[in-house]
Amino acid sequence: MKIRTFLGALVAATALSAPATAQEMEEAAITPAAVVEAADPAEWREIPADDLLVMTLAPDHAGNPREVVIQLIPAPLSTAWTANIRTMAKAHWWDGLSIYRSVDNWVVQWGDGEDPEDPSPKPLPDGIVKTSEHAYAIPWQPEMAETLWGAFGRRAAAETFDNMDGDGPWFADPYASVIGYLRGIPFAGEIETKQDENGERVNRPTHVWPVHCYASVGVARDLSPDAGTGAELYAVIGHAPRQLDRNIAVVGKVIEGIEHLSILPRGTGEYGVYETEAEHTPIVSVRLASELPENARPRFRYLDTESESFARFADVVANRSDAFYKVPAGGADVCNVRVPVVRIED
Amino acid sequence: MKIRTFLGALVAATALSAPATAQEMEEAAITPAAVVEAADPAEWREIPADDLLVMTLAPDHAGNPREVVIQLIPAPLSTAWTANIRTMAKAHWWDGLSIYRSVDNWVVQWGDGEDPEDPSPKPLPDGIVKTSEHAYAIPWQPEMAETLWGAFGRRAAAETFDNMDGDGPWFADPYASVIGYLRGIPFAGEIETKQDENGERVNRPTHVWPVHCYASVGVARDLSPDAGTGAELYAVIGHAPRQLDRNIAVVGKVIEGIEHLSILPRGTGEYGVYETEAEHTPIVSVRLASELPENARPRFRYLDTESESFARFADVVANRSDAFYKVPAGGADVCNVRVPVVRIED
Numbered sequence A, B: 001m002k003i004r005t006f007l008g009a010l011v012a013a014t015a016l017s018a019p020a021t022a023q024e025m026e027e028a029a030i031t032p033a034a035v036v037e038a039a040d041p042a043e044w045r046e047i048p049a050d051d052l053l054v055m056t057l058a059p060d061h062a063g064n065p066r067e068v069v070i071q072l073i074p075a076p077l078s079t080a081w082t083a084n085i086r087t088m089a090k091a092h093w094w095d096g097l098s099i100y101r102s103v104d105n106w107v108v109q110w111g112d113g114e115d116p117e118d119p120s121p122k123p124l125p126d127g128i129v130k131t132s133e134h135a136y137a138i139p140w141q142p143e144m145a146e147t148l149w150g151a152f153g154r155r156a157a158a159e160t161f162d163n164m165d166g167d168g169p170w171f172a173d174p175y176a177s178v179i180g181y182l183r184g185i186p187f188a189g190e191i192e193t194k195q196d197e198n199g200e201r202v203n204r205p206t207h208v209w210p211v212h213c214y215a216s217v218g219v220a221r222d223l224s225p226d227a228g229t230g231a232e233l234y235a236v237i238g239h240a241p242r243q244l245d246r247n248i249a250v251v252g253k254v255i256e257g258i259e260h261l262s263i264l265p266r267g268t269g270e271y272g273v274y275e276t277e278a279e280h281t282p283i284v285s286v287r288l289a290s291e292l293p294e295n296a297r298p299r300f301r302y303l304d305t306e307s308e309s310f311a312r313f314a315d316v317v318a319n320r321s322d323a324f325y326k327v328p329a330g331g332a333d334v335c336n337v338r339v340p341v342v343r344i345e346d
Helices: A002-006 A022-029 A032-038 A080-090 A144-161 A258-262 A308-318 B002-006 B022-029 B032-038 B080-090 B144-161 B258-262 B308-318
Strands: A044-046 A052-057 A066-072 A098-102 A107-111 A178-182 A185-195 A201-210 A216-219 A232-236 A250-256 A281-288 A300-303 A341-343 B044-046 B052-057 B066-072 B098-102 B107-111 B178-182 B185-195 B201-210 B216-219 B232-236 B250-256 B281-288 B300-303 B341-343
Touching: A032 A308, A066 A080, A066 A258, A066 A300, A080 A250, A080 A281, A178 A201, A201 A250, A250 A258, A250 A341, A300 A308, B032 B308, B066 B080, B066 B258, B066 B300, B080 B250, B080 B281, B178 B201, B201 B250, B250 B258, B300 B308
Parallel strands: none
Antiparallel strands: A044 A300, A052 A066, A052 A281, A066 A250, A098 A107, A098 A281, A107 A232, A178 A185, A185 A201, A216 A232, A216 A250, A300 A341, B044 B300, B052 B066, B052 B281, B066 B250, B098 B107, B098 B281, B107 B232, B178 B185, B185 B201, B216 B232, B216 B250, B300 B341
């Protein structure tokens, strides 16, 4: 049955090449979902309520509720923009605004959409901090190493940092020297080659930055030196626009309800802006989960990107050999290793 | 104005770093759109009417017409599946079938969606040829070289084939040894290192295959050794699922009307299948443009991927330095260099 199999079986199934041992046979047939399923409960991390932004849209035409949940990027990759977003959420600043733009294979955008002919921006709440384009990438600090690389990253470090001519295509990326995952967030980094105390050449990061993937959330801005406040946000609804990395602030990612954004009709005005008020999707409210009554807070956990299970998950994603696959890719791009996130049900 | 600038200005604007000469200044500020605009008319190629598949869907809820145009992959990357698709189109085989599945950040799928509990596939028309999974990748033939690489590829050849340790991240790809474009179609390739007649090590492709990008169209299939007939097709509506490359047949790409597929509500049944008949989108007809009366044929042209302008376009895409951009990426992935295609207006 084509529908069923095109997605790939969700359970382990017959391997296609002939593995030598029972263990290899089991390994060969395993799916990414099976790795996630088998992860130890201790390998999951709950996302703090202060990092969850809940956007409630007006119900759809059939009256169905629409809620979009965004995970804000945690320290040490978080920035002035995430602080501003928390300030605006607490001031209920987005309530009554709308989604005003949708461009196919690009972004859906919301907030205070200004009219270029008659700019009259809604005044921002008190406490908004100044942002700077110099913060799109974050300077590397040696103490980040353990946190950043984890189990997955230790292999990256071995293969990439200390062996730049290594043969694994795993980490090949046309946009950056290295890629990795930090507390559930995909990022990229720039490296430089230095001599260590023994005169050996070593490669170490200089900067890291969160990357644009499907469902990533970023901050719209004017031309440089403006870097945006956070008042207008967009979510990616197409192929990862990685060329925007380091050119615009990435502040989080949609972890639930992205389909409420991705299926919105594309705007027919310039730059995909909706031409009529009726096309806008009203924003009822945007709240931090931490502001909501405890029994109304959505809760989520993600597979710790520093865990052994995440490293294994990434390996399996890059080397699919379960029933549907004939040729394992031998690699994966940073956006196709999608950090497992699940809602915690009471 | 944020809406305007986030997309990047469509005209050349002030460069951000200080170029040394007037020519460099002009180069630094140029946009991909400006390169396309400046291309010589002789650098465009019309897509043959026999390579265009026109899928007419039932009008949307507001009564608006919906037409999706697919470019079928031309020789030498075309395969048995494209032949089958032409046979099915000529038999009007898809007429009256429907779009039966939509999965966010994955695919929209149509054709004869079989019920796993009660399989009763619609009989295929005469003349359907047998397909084989061995044809997902196409063996390299030396005479492909000139056609395949063109102006863009000659640089790839110089940088990649003869200098595998070259420093350009441009062609880095976690899924394949090389990438390129053939007659408007993005592809990837596998290479091997051999000794030439002078005993020098040279790198040459062994196989090439069309890749999965946003809007790519592929052939749904059962488990191996089934390779699909072409009766059920899908279009990618999310981040490029490159892990499917060489595991399923890519037969073309949507060049107009992808938004009629990408905004369809996601299915709530298993594997994103629609649970009610009302959710299906009826297919009114699927025709080759060559079957339509001449005055009703849509016509398209693409920027010759072997032209100097395409090579320049790819360079500019990979090194954005127009007004919106602070940091040129220095590279681009195969799916983000989107071959320019425009409708030919009478």
